[in-house]
Amino acid sequence: MVEQLQKYYLNQEEPNKSCLLALRDIILNQDTNVTETQKWGMPCFCYKKKMFCYLWTDKKTHKPYILMVEGQYLDHPDLEQGDRTRMKILKVDPNTDLPVKKIDDILQKALNLYRHGVITIR
Template identity: 50%
Template sequence: MKELDHYFMQQEEPVRGCLLALREVILSANDSITPAWKWRLPFFYYKKKMLCYLSFHKKHKKPYLAIVEGRQIDHPALLAENRTRMKIMLIDPNEDLPMETIQAILQQALALY
């Protein structure tokens, strides 16, 4: 987990705090969610299946939550862009996390499994 921890610590504030808070929200969504390091990003698995990951959008200059099976979820906060499988939710690190929206999306994603 050293690389995973390093990923969070190398981010500047307020992005670091935002990503760390998102990590906690994701992990608290279900006891079967586990963190991992994949594709040089913090990844989260649900019962050994890819659920979501955290990253930073270079164009929008914001962190985002990517849902692996996002194409199967219809939610206005999710963007597909040019992705064929995943959808992302941009997060403003200078605002409070939209907890209800994040939790609703995570529950929809978990229901797919």
């Protein structure tokens, strides 16, 4: 699994590769209970084995985004729901500095859903 994940990141072209690797580090550093796996060919991050976000790239623009699994519970002006009922995404421009404070804020709000029992962990 680790080898497949490494291959996913290393197969990305710049500047997406650096951007996705930086986002990976930001996500993994949010909490010691956050782990990384791969689902449907994309990096998936879990909190205590419960999926909470993914990293992916938009098919049209090829720009990275963070997909928040329980986005329906998150209220942030930069999260986009589109035609999804449950999930929301945060688009990221790989050609600019990452908005780390904003990303941290959204990720912590998402993790608090699990920590405070809004989303049950079995």
